[in-house]
Amino acid sequence: MTVSISEQDTARLGGAGSILMRQRREHARLDSMMHRYLARGMAPDGQDELWQEIVQLVFSHAFAEETVLWPVLRRISADGQDLTARVEQEHQEINELIARIEKSPEDPHCGAWIRQAFALITQDIRDEEDELLPRMREALSDRRLRQIGAAWEAVRASAPTHPHPAVSRRPPGNALSGLPLSAFDRLRDLAPATAPAVRRAALVAAGTGAAAAVILLVRRAVRRTCI
Incomplete structure (x- = not known):
């Protein structure tokens, strides 16, 4: 019987550095952020800042899953193809949805779109914790779970932080298209639209070199998960 990782303790999940514990901690953080966003009484500036944090976490987290975790799951689980296809569709x-929100932030439907996105994220968390990630616990040793956790963290730290709906959900297509975009996403996070044009141009130019470095880092991390 498959047991949700939400019902297992740290030792059973392979230790604090395992991919299962890293995933569960980040899911809990995201859930808390979404609840805070929807709570009444938050100042508009604070809500906008929290929204950006949620977006950055959602997309870096999901990209690392698609690059590192789901290829492993497809290798070790008989139903890995179907399970990962369902989660990739959620992603x-x-x-x-979030691309639509970023494109039209003043649209009167934005509030409904945000709630819809949060509902999808919550469903995605449940699917991963209750069905996908337990397969990894059943098939892999604690040491292997920690290795995958380290690779996932390395990719997450250099992944895109904004939506890119046209990018493939699977490697190698996601890395070839998404990773160059990640450098620009992260530079955009440092230089918002209100920043002086010269500063924005300098950061975009820096992104060209950064993209190559990001791709190299991710290739090394993914290679480690295949050992």
Whole structure:
């Protein structure tokens, strides 16, 4: 019987550095952020800042899953193809919704779109913790779970932080298209639209070199998960 990782303790999940514990901690953080966002009484500036943090966490987290975790799951689980396809579809729907919000932030439907995105994210968390990640616990040693956790963290730290619906959900297509975009996403996070044009141009130019470095880092991390 598959047991949700939400019902297992740290030792059973392979230790604090395992991919299962890293995932569960980040899911809990995201859930807390979404609840705070929807709570009444938050100042508009604070809510906008929290929204950006949620977006950055959602997309870096999901990209690392698609690059590192789901290829492993497809190798070790008989139903890995179907399970990962379902979660990838959830990721795609979240991408499209948040891209719509970022494109039209003043649209009167934005509030409904945000709630819809949060509902999809919550469902995605449940699917991963209750069905996908337990397969990894059943098939892999504690040491292997920690290795995958380290690779996932390395990719997450250099992944895109904004929606890119046209990017493939699977490697190698996601890395070839998404990773160059990650450098620009992170530079954009440092230089918002209100920044002087010269500063924005300098950061974009820096992104060209950064993209190559990001791709190299991710290739090394993914290679480690295949050992």
